[in-house]
Amino acid sequence: MPAQKLDGKALAATMRGEIATQVQARAAAGKRAPGLAAVLVGEDPASQQYVKNKHKACQDVGFATAAHRLPATTSQAELLALVAQLNADPAVHGILVQLPLPKQIDGEAVIRAVAPAKDVDCFHPENVGLLAAGHPRFYPCTPHGVIQLLTRNGVSLAGKSVVVVGRSNIVGKPLALMLMQKPTAANPAAADATVTVAHTRTSDLAAVCRGADVLVAAAGVPEFLTADMVRPGAVVIDVGTNNVNGRWCGDVHPGVWDVAGWVSPVPGGVGPMTITMLLHNTLAAAQQIDG
Structure with a gap:
């Protein structure tokens, strides 16, 4: 007898419905919609598709979302300046820098530059340490x-x-x-x-x-x-x-x-579950930052 299917697409739809309900409740309470900023450097087709899928998922649950597309020639200093700008933006609760990055950019430096409270990928060393200690932020x-x-x-x-x-x-x-x-x-x-x-x-x-x-x-x-x-x-x-x-x-x-x-x-x-948990983390970040 063939194995039963663990249907991530169906479960993701259910969980996204739960997230949308919480976003609606926040709006009814006069709170800002969770905001996710995605940063894409270069023209990698797979990365472009991932960012497109994430953008649509955010829209479907009522998030505010923005995609920042930078050319492959972007310098590390330019990317870090954008990350600093997003860290300081109160409308942005989550920052996603799509990997991989061009060779001239130190990916580890970029990961460390994202404010831990907005690191909804949970890549920052501080958040990894909290996870290892059993007290995860995300x-x-x-x-x-x-x-x-x-x-x-x-x-x-x-x-x-x-x-x-x-x-x-x-x-x-x-x-x-x-x-x-x-x-x-x-x-x-x-x-x-x-x-x-x-x-x-x-x-x-x-x-x-x-x-x-x-x-x-x-x-x-x-x-x-x-x-x-x-x-x-x-x-x-x-x-x-x-x-x-x-x-x-x-x-x-x-x-x-x-x-x-x-x-x-x-x-x-x-795959669908990964994007859903990104939404989950962005909502959690909004709750932690704005209440």
């Missing part, structure tokens, strides 16, 4: 989307063996932190799971993966996770977004659907 968007996709579909994580294949600062590391931590009032999305972080250089990766109740593929390698690496009935989350000869595919091979109990598809799985 949750990183993709990891939070993964956990929402699991928990809202009734997948229990407490005490379960979870293997995360991937160790990036954007997905693997923060997701492992959230999964392993103990839930508290300050850290409600923590999952109480038993977590193993693996990667493409892990010895006998297939055996490590087969030990998982929940398996997260976030290595950025097209269809590397094959059916023989999955325990029958396991839950599989595909975080990969790979363009192979004009075709979008994840990190999970199609054959996994014949073995697993649940699988998140690509597209329509984690």
Whole structure:
């Protein structure tokens, strides 16, 4: 029997409806709409599409949104000046600088320049440190989307063996932190799971993966996770977004659907949830800044 689909598109629509309701309540109370500023440097097609999708999602829930498009020749000083301007703008609650940036710009310097209170991607070292300490200001968007996709579909994580294949600062590391931590009032999305972080250089990766109740593929390698690496009935989350000869595919091979109990598809799985959690963070930032 094929695996059941973890439908991120449907869940994202539900959660965006919840966010829109909160935005309407803020408006009724005379409060400013949450504002998200997106900064795009250069003409990367994938980045342009991401910013377009985020802009539409913001409009759909009633956010104020602006896209700042800069040429690929923009200097680091010019970009930092724009970030400083957005930091000082009271109508902007969240700042998103689309990565990757051109080679002449130090991405780490830009990440550090964004005010932590407006860092709705949760990339700033201060926010990463708060997450590691179990007192998050925001949750990183993709990891939070993964956990929402699991928990809202009734997948229990407490005490379960979870293997995360991937160790990036954007997905693997923060997701492992959230999964392993103990839930508290300050850290409600923590999952109480038993977590193993693996990667493409892990010895006998297939055996490590087969030990998982929940398996997260976030290595950025097209269809590397094959059916023989999955325990029958396991839950599989595909975080990969790979363009192979004009075709979008994840990190999970199609054959996994014949073995697993649940699988998140690509597209329509984690992707819509990532954007939804960006909206969630921008609303949270507005609540923290404006009340």
